[in-house]
Amino acid sequence: MPSDQSTWLVAIPQDGDAEGVSHELSSKLAVNSRNQAASLSALPIPSFKASNHSLFCTLDSLVTLSEELPKHDAFFTATVAKTVDTLRNLLNNDPSKLAQHVQVNEQPVDAYLLKDWRWNEGRYGVQRALTDMVDVLNKEMTSIDNVMKNKLNSYNLAKGSLVQMQRKKTGNLSVRSLVDIVRKEHFIGESEYMQTVLLAIPKNLVKDFNIKYERLTNMVVPRSATLIASDDEYSLYSIVVFKKVHSDFIQKCRENKYIVREFEYADDLLDKQREELDVADMTEKELWTELLQLSRTNFSEAFQLLVHLKVLRLFVESVLRYGLPASYTGFLVKPEPKATKRTLATLQTQFAYLNRRANPSSANSKSKLKSGGNTGGEDFVGEYQALLEQEYFDFVLFEVPWIVL
Numbered sequence: 001m002p003s004d005q006s007t008w009l010v011a012i013p014q015d016g017d018a019e020g021v022s023h024e025l026s027s028k029l030a031v032n033s034r035n036q037a038a039s040l041s042a043l044p045i046p047s048f049k050a051s052n053h054s055l056f057c058t059l060d061s062l063v064t065l066s067e068e069l070p071k072h073d074a075f076f077t078a079t080v081a082k083t084v085d086t087l088r089n090l091l092n093n094d095p096s097k098l099a100q101h102v103q104v105n106e107q108p109v110d111a112y113l114l115k116d117w118r119w120n121e122g123r124y125g126v127q128r129a130l131t132d133m134v135d136v137l138n139k140e141m142t143s144i145d146n147v148m149k150n151k152l153n154s155y156n157l158a159k160g161s162l163v164q165m166q167r168k169k170t171g172n173l174s175v176r177s178l179v180d181i182v183r184k185e186h187f188i189g190e191s192e193y194m195q196t197v198l199l200a201i202p203k204n205l206v207k208d209f210n211i212k213y214e215r216l217t218n219m220v221v222p223r224s225a226t227l228i229a230s231d232d233e234y235s236l237y238s239i240v241v242f243k244k245v246h247s248d249f250i251q252k253c254r255e256n257k258y259i260v261r262e263f264e265y266a267d268d269l270l271d272k273q274r275e276e277l278d279v280a281d282m283t284e285k286e287l288w289t290e291l292l293q294l295s296r297t298n299f300s301e302a303f304q305l306l307v308h309l310k311v312l313r314l315f316v317e318s319v320l321r322y323g324l325p326a327s328y329t330g331f332l333v334k335p336e337p338k339a340t341k342r343t344l345a346t347l348q349t350q351f352a353y354l355n356r357r358a359n360p361s362s363a364n365s366k367s368k369l370k371s372g373g374n375t376g377g378e379d380f381v382g383e384y385q386a387l388l389e390q391e392y393f394d395f396v397l398f399e400v401p402w403i404v405l
Helices: 018-031 059-090 095-099 107-114 128-171 203-215 242-256 269-322 336-348 352-356 360-371 379-382
Strands: 007-013 040-041 192-204 224-230 233-240 260-261 328-334 396-401
Touching: 007 107, 007 269, 018 040, 018 328, 040 107, 059 095, 059 128, 059 269, 059 352, 095 269, 107 269, 107 328, 128 269, 192 203, 192 242, 192 379, 203 233, 233 242, 242 260, 269 328, 336 352
Parallel strands: none
Antiparallel strands: 007 328, 007 396, 040 328, 192 233, 192 260, 224 233
């Protein structure tokens, strides 16, 4: 059963009256829709060149291509989805803003698909062999995926650095930056024998600290503990000790669950911190803008590549299904979610006659695949297992997932 969250790409053999078939199908979809009519539009399917040496590949080579295309399809679909997720995260999951960026050639996705879609012959000339065409599309999508990964990684690093700096300004006294809290007068200054230690004391241990800090080790300057600042969880103190007992004093503090804050005062520290924060903020904003613009552009490119690959799959499967001449009529069907089953039933009824039109060689080849035939039994079946698992209709159908905003 095709998804009710996707647009369907449908192909049938060309009978010479594509417009009449489209009109008849549109009428039947409207009659059977119960006021929930599916959208229907034409999908021109080019007559691709299957080989550089002959007009069409052998059956085996087409089956091999049909086996490879789903892997590319999954990669293309995942790349489009990742690009949308990037845009969604950048825009804080705002559907209205997302809709402004999830566009193809500056138009909504449905408009691109359902209003006069055409194969881009300027970029993907149909004279290329099918395998070459697939390689071109895959290389372009791989390039998009790599560029997105690199730019997203750069942005995440910049954002992480900014968040870390911001947290230093907003955390409690055991972790936050002390640049804008500690002043020069809180330190003993230049001394050959003594130095200042900063400690963040949990609120429930402040009384205990004031009683015992002078006796944690010897050579602690009496009454040197000075309260600098307090918050809901910690109190920050400065204490003066002799340098020769500094290590022992630090060890005793840790044993008593006093948090030692390593800090060296300098007159320009506050200015440096502000400058670093400003630079980090500016870098994050610049990379955010670049990533947003790149994601918008790459979504448009990636979605077009995905649709072109789907049309290639449609052609390959149609050749396997109906054989020569390789001329097919295509439709784009956007079902109403509540009427998906009725839409599919209408298509099945409309094209039931194609059951007799399937290419005997391709039909027999699939039968042989399933039975093992004369082609190597279970090993051969395993090679084409993905192909055999495709849902089969009398017409050829592939899906383009909807972009959920």
